[in-house]
Amino acid sequence: MDFNEAKRELKKLLKLTRPEHVGRLLQWVTSAEEVDSLLRDNRSVILENISEELRASLPPDAMFPSESFTYNKMQACARRTVHVDGFLFDENIVDSMCEEGTFSRNYCLQCGSTRTRGLGQDQDQGVWLGPED
Numbered sequence: 001m002d003f004n005e006a007k008r009e010l011k012k013l014l015k016l017t018r019p020e021h022v023g024r025l026l027q028w029v030t031s032a033e034e035v036d037s038l039l040r041d042n043r044s045v046i047l048e049n050i051s052e053e054l055r056a057s058l059p060p061d062a063m064f065p066s067e068s069f070t071y072n073k074m075q076a077c078a079r080r081t082v083h084v085d086g087f088l089f090d091e092n093i094v095d096s097m098c099e100e101g102t103f104s105r106n107y108c109l110q111c112g113s114t115r116t117r118g119l120g121q122d123q124d125q126g127v128w129l130g131p132e133d
Contacts, residue, residue: 047087055088060102062088 001009017025029035058064062085082103084094097103104114 051088058088061085 014022014025054062061083063083089097094103094105098105104116106116107114108116
């Protein structure tokens with residue numbers, strides 16, 4: 001429903017509401033936690049849409065060439081560092097990227113490669129079985 005439709009529906013609702021309850025209804029709409037949580041959910045959807053649009057237009061590490069100073073500083077660290085923007089890539093998205101093979105949380109300590117495979121574990125025994133398939 002777009003804004004104009006919602007506005008029409010709200011006007012209809014107010015016309016159907018007994019006059020002595022209109023003030024109480026408007027007070028509820030502007031102050032109830034129930035309504036506030038709906039608005040919060042709506043804000044979350046808006047932020048998610050913004051995040052999706054930005055992910056589509058930014059490089060995977062969400063860093064532009066103009067941010068080369070920061071990137072070079074990260075690469076100078078003794079430990080391997082990968083930049084992940086928390087707004088653009090929440091844990092679920094990073095998990096999906098790992099499953100797709102477009103991102104890795106692991107790296108080889110000898111050569112630095114991110115083309116690695118985790119070890120499997122027998123859930124009942126806690127025994128390492130070897131590479132996961």
